[in-house]
Amino acid sequence: MADDKKPLLIKRYASRRLYNTETSDYVTLEDIAAFIRDGREVQIVDLKTGDDLTRQYLLQIIAEHESRGENVLPVDVLTDLVRSYTTSAQSVVPQFLAASFEMLRDGQSKLMEQWSHLPNPMASMPGFDALQRQQQAFLKSIMGGFAGSSGPAPEADEEEAPKAKAKAAPAADDDLAAIKKQLADLQAKLSKL
Structure with missing residues (x-):
C-alpha cells in the first residue's frame, strides 16, 4: 500500500x-x-x-x-483556459480547477456512500444485484478519468452480466441522459464563474 x-x-x-x-x-x-x-x-x-x-x-x-x-472539455472551457494564460486570472485558475475537481470527487464519493446505506425495496427483485453492479461499474467508468476517484469496483458475474446488460439497457440510457444533463449544467455553472 x-x-x-x-x-x-x-x-x-x-x-x-x-x-x-x-x-x-x-x-x-x-x-x-x-x-x-x-x-x-x-x-x-x-x-x-x-x-x-x-x-x-x-x-x-x-x-x-x-x-x-x-x-470532455467544452470549447468554452478551453477558450477560458487560453485566456487565463494572458490575463491576471492566471494565478487563480489552477486553484479554482483543483478545488472544482476535488469537490466533484468528494461529491461522487458521498453519493456512492449514501447509495450503499439506503434501504432499497427493489433489492428483493430477481436480477437486482446484477443491475446494481452494472450501474456502479458505469459510474466508475465515468468518474475513472478523475485521479483519486473512489467509485466502487465492478463485481459482475460473467454469466449474469450479459443478461443484466440486456435488461438494463433502457434504464442505463435514461441514467446516461440524466448524468449528461447534470454535467452540462455543471459546465454551464463553471463557465459563468
Whole structure:
C-alpha cells in the first residue's frame, strides 16, 4: 500500500521512450493514462536533465483523447483556459480547477456512500444485484478519468452480466441522459464563474 502513495516514476530516455522504473519495461502514453485511471500518481522525468515532464505528458494525453472525439472539455472551457494564460486570472485558475475537481470527487464519493446505506425495496427483485453492479461499474467508468476517484469496483458475474446488460439497457440510457444533463449544467455553472 505504501507504494500506491509514492508516485510511479517514469523516465524519458533521449530516444523519447518512456521507461517504467517499477516494472523495468517501456510504456506508452495509454499505459500512463491507465495508471492514472487506476488511481496512481505518476511522475515523468527526463533521464538526462532530471526535468519534471509530467505536466507536458498529461497535457499530451488529454490532447490525444480530445482529438479522438472523447470530448470532455467544452470549447468554452478551453477558450477560458487560453485566456487565463494572458490575463491576471492566471494565478487563480489552477486553484479554482483543483478545488472544482476535488469537490466533484468528494461529491461522487458521498453519493456512492449514501447509495450503499439506503434501504432499497427493489433489492428483493430477481436480477437486482446484477443491475446494481452494472450501474456502479458505469459510474466508475465515468468518474475513472478523475485521479483519486473512489467509485466502487465492478463485481459482475460473467454469466449474469450479459443478461443484466440486456435488461438494463433502457434504464442505463435514461441514467446516461440524466448524468449528461447534470454535467452540462455543471459546465454551464463553471463557465459563468
